[in-house]
Amino acid sequence: MSTTRRWLVRRTAGLLLLTTVTVATLLSAYVGVHRHVEPMRTQTAPAVLEVAAAMTALENAHAEAEQTLESESAALVGAGSDHRTQLSVANQSLSSAVEAGVAGEPGFRELQTAIGLIVAYTGWMDQAQLYGNDDRLREAYLFYADTTLDGILTLLAEDVQARQTAELNRQASPGLPVWAAWAVAVVLCCAFVVLVLRTQATMRRLFRRRLNPPLLAAIGLLACTLGLLVWFTGSTVNDLRDARTELQQVREPRVGVSDAASASASASASPDTSQQDVADRLDEPGWRVVLSSWIWVSGPAIGGLVLWGMVPRVVEYQHQERWLT
Numbered sequence: 448m449s450t451t452r453r454w455l456v457r458r459t460a461g462l463l464l465l466t467t468v469t470v471a472t473l474l475s476a477y478v479g480v481h482r483h484v485e486p487m488r489t490q491t492a493p494a495v496l497e498v499a500a501a502m503t504a505l506e507n508a509h510a511e512a513e514q515t516l517e518s519e520s521a522a523l524v525g526a527g528s529d530h531r532t533q534l535s536v537a538n539q540s541l542s543s544a545v546e547a548g549v550a551g552e553p554g555f556r557e558l559q560t561a562i563g564l565i566v567a568y569t570g571w572m573d574q575a576q577l578y579g580n581d582d583r584l585r586e587a588y589l590f591y592a593d594t595t596l597d598g599i600l601t602l603l604a605e606d607v608q609a610r611q612t613a614e615l616n617r618q619a620s621p622g623l624p625v626w627a628a629w630a631v632a633v634v635l636c637c638a639f640v641v642l643v644l645r646t647q648a649t650m651r652r653l654f655r656r657r658l659n660p661p662l663l664a665a666i667g668l669l670a671c672t673l674g675l676l677v678w679f680t681g682s683t684v685n686d687l688r689d690a691r692t693e694l695q696q697v698r699e700p701r702v703g704v705s706d707a708a709s710a711s712a713s714a715s716a717s718p719d720t721s722q723q724d725v726a727d728r729l730d731e732p733g734w735r736v737v738l739s740s741w742i743w744v745s746g747p748a749i750g751g752l753v754l755w756g757m758v759p760r761v762v763e764y765q766h767q768e769r770w771l772t
Contacts, residue, residue: 451653452761458646459757463750465642468521469635470746475633478739479625480680483618486685488729491562492694494547495611499697501540503601505565508533509596512572513589530572538565544759550610557606561599568595594651612695619691621684629680636673640666650760661756665749672745679738690729 510528545558575588643662648658 454649455757455761458642459753459761462639462642462646462753462757465635465639466665466746466750466753469632470742470749472628472632472635473673474739474742474746476625476628477676477680477742479628480621480683481619481739483687484683484729487615487618487690490547491611491614492690492729494544495608495615495694496551496697497540497544497547498510498603498607498611501537501544501561502600504533504537504540505568505596505599507535509593512575512592534569536567538562541565544607549614550607554607554610557602557610561602561607564595564602566597567597568592592694615691615694619684619687629677633673636669639669646757652758659756659760661752663751665756668745668749668752672742672749673742673745676738686729 509531511533514750515530541558541562545555545562548555570594571588575585575592578584578588643666647659647662651657
């Protein structure tokens with residue numbers, strides 16, 4: 448085998464190897480960004496919204512009970528029908544947050560503690576209702592209930608929601624390894640282009656042909672693939688960060704226990720509105736995950752174009768060698 452033919456074979460193998468490594472790196476980098484979309488949409492976002500809804504329901508329940516127990520109709524209606532309803536909503540929301548399992552084992556224990564404290568809070572409110580005619584006892588039990596409620600809200604805000612925030616930040620930020628994979632992928636793409644252009648220049652001298660269309664098509668396909676993946680990755684990162692911002696706004700305390708009555712309508716409506724907004728925002732990057740299949744198509748296509756451009760030249764040079772001998 449002559450030196451030139453050996454060079455053609457080695458260059459073909461090198462291009463195929465570089466194609467394989469480049470495509471694998473692109474796939475890893477792209478999937479590394481999009482692998483958090485589904486967990487955020489189906490687990491983290493619902494858990495954040497459920498905890499926020501539970502806190503709002505508890506605030507509204509307490510405001511309703513305080514107003515009713517201090518009114519003239521307390522003997523007839525007790526803590527109010529809405530009080531029990533809101534407590535049920537809070538329990539159901541926290542149970543749903545437990546099922547999501549976002550905050551891990553510590554978050555699970557904290558949510559279970561909050562659910563247990565709601566039982567204690569309900570007991571204090573029942574006592575306040577039972578002794579509604581005794582102002583001193585009623586106020587004492589309301590004080591215990593208020594203190595217990597503050598403990599529940601503090602636990603949810605400072606512990607559970609803090610863990611949820613950490614998980615949101617992790618999912619919304621791909622992290623250094625993923626960005627490093629993207630940097631390597633871009634460098635490999637540039638190396639592929641340079642190697643193909645140098646191969647094109649050498650083959651022009653050897654075979655007196657100005658262009659090698661399959662090799663140029665391989666560059667074009669790789670460039671289109673890289674551009675498409677970079678575009679969708681940037682859009683997905685922006686959507687994840689926007690969703691995180693919306694969820695953090697849902698997390699923020701809207702009202703205190705004392706003024707919950709004046710803002711209960713807006714507070715109770717906000718989680719539902721935000722849930723729809725977050726769901727709509729995360730539905731779009733969800734289908735972008737499917738584009739990872741495009742990499743499985745474009746990779747073999749680029750390799751096929753390399754073979755199409757190189758193998759005929761190897762065969763052609765082999766025939767030239769036989770003709771010259």
